[in-house]
Amino acid sequence: MEALLSIENLTKQYKGVVALNNVSFEVSDGITGILGENGAGKSTAIKIVLGLLEPTSGSAKILGQTASENINIRSRLGYMPEHDCLPSNVTAAEFLTHMAELSGLPPSHARSRAADTLRHAGLFEERYRAMGGYSTGMKQRVKLAQALVHDPAIVLLDEPTAGLDPAGREEMLDLVRKTHKEFGISILFSSHLMADVERTCDRIIVLREGRVIQSGEVKSFTEETETVYIEVDTNKEQFVAALRQRDVEVTEDTGGVFVEGSDESVYDLVRDALVEAEAPLRRMGPRRRALTELFERDGDDFSDASSGVGS
Amino acid sequence: MTAPQDATATNGGQTREGTVFDIGYQHYDGPREGRNRSRYAVYKDGLKISLGIGRGAKAKVLPWMFIGVLMLIGAGMAMAAITIDRLAGDGTAESVGLPTHSDFYGIASIIMFIFAAISAPELLCPDRRDGVINLYLVRPLTGTDYIAARWAAFMTIMLMVAWLPQVILMAGLTLGASEPAEYLKDNWQDIPKFLGAGAALATYSGTIAMLVAGFTTRRAYASVFMVGLFTVSTPFTFGLAQELGGTAGQWLSMFNLSNIPMHVNDAIFNATSGVTMDAPAAEFDTWVLVSWFFLWTLLPATILWVRYRRLAP
Numbered sequence: 001m002e003a004l005l006s007i008e009n010l011t012k013q014y015k016g017v018v019a020l021n022n023v024s025f026e027v028s029d030g031i032t033g034i035l036g037e038n039g040a041g042k043s044t045a046i047k048i049v050l051g052l053l054e055p056t057s058g059s060a061k062i063l064g065q066t067a068s069e070n071i072n073i074r075s076r077l078g079y080m081p082e083h084d085c086l087p088s089n090v091t092a093a094e095f096l097t098h099m100a101e102l103s104g105l106p107p108s109h110a111r112s113r114a115a116d117t118l119r120h121a122g123l124f125e126e127r128y129r130a131m132g133g134y135s136t137g138m139k140q141r142v143k144l145a146q147a148l149v150h151d152p153a154i155v156l157l158d159e160p161t162a163g164l165d166p167a168g169r170e171e172m173l174d175l176v177r178k179t180h181k182e183f184g185i186s187i188l189f190s191s192h193l194m195a196d197v198e199r200t201c202d203r204i205i206v207l208r209e210g211r212v213i214q215s216g217e218v219k220s221f222t223e224e225t226e227t228v229y230i231e232v233d234t235n236k237e238q239f240v241a242a243l244r245q246r247d248v249e250v251t252e253d254t255g256g257v258f259v260e261g262s263d264e265s266v267y268d269l270v271r272d273a274l275v276e277a278e279a280p281l282r283r284m285g286p287r288r289r290a291l292t293e294l295f296e297r298d299g300d301d302f303s304d305a306s307s308g309v310g311s
Numbered sequence: 312m313t314a315p316q317d318a319t320a321t322n323g324g325q326t327r328e329g330t331v332f333d334i335g336y337q338h339y340d341g342p343r344e345g346r347n348r349s350r351y352a353v354y355k356d357g358l359k360i361s362l363g364i365g366r367g368a369k370a371k372v373l374p375w376m377f378i379g380v381l382m383l384i385g386a387g388m389a390m391a392a393i394t395i396d397r398l399a400g401d402g403t404a405e406s407v408g409l410p411t412h413s414d415f416y417g418i419a420s421i422i423m424f425i426f427a428a429i430s431a432p433e434l435l436c437p438d439r440r441d442g443v444i445n446l447y448l449v450r451p452l453t454g455t456d457y458i459a460a461r462w463a464a465f466m467t468i469m470l471m472v473a474w475l476p477q478v479i480l481m482a483g484l485t486l487g488a489s490e491p492a493e494y495l496k497d498n499w500q501d502i503p504k505f506l507g508a509g510a511a512l513a514t515y516s517g518t519i520a521m522l523v524a525g526f527t528t529r530r531a532y533a534s535v536f537m538v539g540l541f542t543v544s545t546p547f548t549f550g551l552a553q554e555l556g557g558t559a560g561q562w563l564s565m566f567n568l569s570n571i572p573m574h575v576n577d578a579i580f581n582a583t584s585g586v587t588m589d590a591p592a593a594e595f596d597t598w599v600l601v602s603w604f605f606l607w608t609l610l611p612a613t614i615l616w617v618r619y620r621r622l623a624p
Contacts, residue, residue: 049481050449052448052449062523069453071346071453072345072346072451073342073347073451074449074450074451074452075450075451077449078444079449080450081442081446083445084440084441084442085441085442085443085445085446086441086442086443087437087438087441087443088441089367090365090366090367094365099450100351101348101351101355102349102352102446102447102450102451102452103343103349103450104343104344104345104346104349105341105342105343105344105348106341106348109339109341109342113339116336116337120336146446150343153336161415182335182336183336184336184338212521219543245512248321277591
């Protein structure tokens with residue numbers, strides 16, 4: 001698969017501070033998450049990709065070209081910034097039309113693309129209202145819509161769920177997934193929230209202090225573990241005791257129990273323990289590892305950033 | 312394609328049934344016109360902002376009020392000249408020294424300065440305050456493209472504001488003359504003169520106003536600073552220049568910001584307007600005054616360009 005974005009040995013130094021240190025990675029079709037704490041170098045990498053910053057060394061090519069050398073390539077890129085970027089006294093329809101024209105579309109095409117994009121972003125009914133009266137969730141949708149209005153080949157999203165409540169965050173993540181699955185637009189999704197990246201992305205690149213510390217398919221990080229998760233309706237304590245009598249390694253959780261087992265013999269032991277404890281089985285299955293847990297285990301704890309997010 | 316939805320429409324008593332299909336997301340395969348389209352979009356947006364087009368009524372009030380006042384001055388001057396000529400005979404208005412093309416900018420310059428002070432911040436400040444500039448600069452557009460397009464849009468408006476009243480004045484004087492063709496034949500030279508003098512005033516005041524606006528995100532601060540700059544520099548330099556006298560006084564008088572484009576107006580019309588009549592700087596050679604004007608126009612333009620050239624989100 002050809003890389004849409006290719007970063008090779010990229011280094012960016014500001015006066016005495018190394019923002020990116022010999023970073024290399026590629027982004028191909030799909031949703032790629034770029035994960036890291038604030039200051040990890042995510043935004044610097046995006047700015048270099050967009051041609052807004054010159055690297056100290058190395059190269060960043062998007063769609064096979066360097067944006068700082070060929071500015072017209074930006075007409076095929078979309079960018080959703082983290083911070084506010086919407087004028088309050090303009091309607092969403094007018095704003096998106098203007099953004100489409102800024103990306104090189106003729107006015108008549110820009111108008112129809114603006115209406116279509118707002119419909120896909122769920123703002124069709126609100127398109128003639130000044131954006132100053134929009135909720136945070138609606139503003140985030142307009143920010144995403146302006147990045148899509150010119151039908152880019154790849155869109156770069158910088159913290160798209162920033163400032164959203166749980167419901168708004170879920171809607172935004174759905175829209176991001178829809179952008180790739182239904183619209184066929186590839187996405188580079190920058191976030192410091194592991195749960196968002198895990199639930200949305202196909203691949204992940206983890207940056208820390210300007211270096212890539214992990215990269216690969218999200219599912220390879222969250223593959224099934226050898227742990228079995230079991231929930232029972234009643235007699236949980238008796239069930240745990242019965243398991244321990246059979247020398248099964250058990251960890252209790254508020255909802256159920258985790259049982260470690262490398263082969264299928266553990267299922268026979270669980271069955272016997274359930275019968276002995278007379279505990280009705282509600283749920284049983286292999287457990288997937290969460291990204292959050294993975295990085296905690298490796299000593300790379302982003303948990304402060306992802307606290308409060310169900311995983 | 313998602314499932315079709317049945318729909319019913321009524322037209323002239325006849326009910327027609329149809330099916331609405333959501334054809335889903337469609338990729339764009341139309342023309343992409345690149346950087347020039349982007350530049351033009353910024354320019355067009357600048358024109359609309361300056362005139363309040365596509366904005367609420369509040370945004371339209373101030374620009375159109377100033378444009379209206381300037382038109383009225385032009386029309387009023389024409390009416391006065393026509394009336395006097397009609398009552399006292401052809402040429403009376405000129406002989407009694409009624410203000411005409413060479414005097415118009417002396418009368419109107421203060422209104423144009425205030426118009427520039429109010430309009431220029433509208434073009435630059437909200438884009439930076441709201442962060443919209445971040446969206447411009449990630450499109451096929453550089454900081455130079457952005458500021459050049461905004462400047463060009465503002466110059467278009469400033470030129471319109473400067474020239475239209477003069478055109479009204481010329482049209483009024485021509486149509487009001489007993490021999491319009493004869494009048495035009497004798498006075499056509501005023502047209503390139505007022506175009507030149509108007510361009511000088513528009514470029515100078517517009518560029519300085521944009522420079523001031525380029526350094527703040529608050530429109531009110533930019534407007535107040537610009538008006539203050541012009542208001543303070545006139546009495547300050549005039550009074551001190553009179554005190555000092557000699558060459559020092561003349562040079563100090565050159566810092567009267569309101570007079571800088573008016574010296575060019577005087578040079579173009581080969582006349583002295585009311586506002587420069589007592590200015591010690593008027594005694595300098597024309598080339599000094601014109602060079603001074605270019606310095607005060609090109610330097611702010613350069614500073615503005617340098618500021619926006621490397622602007623990044």
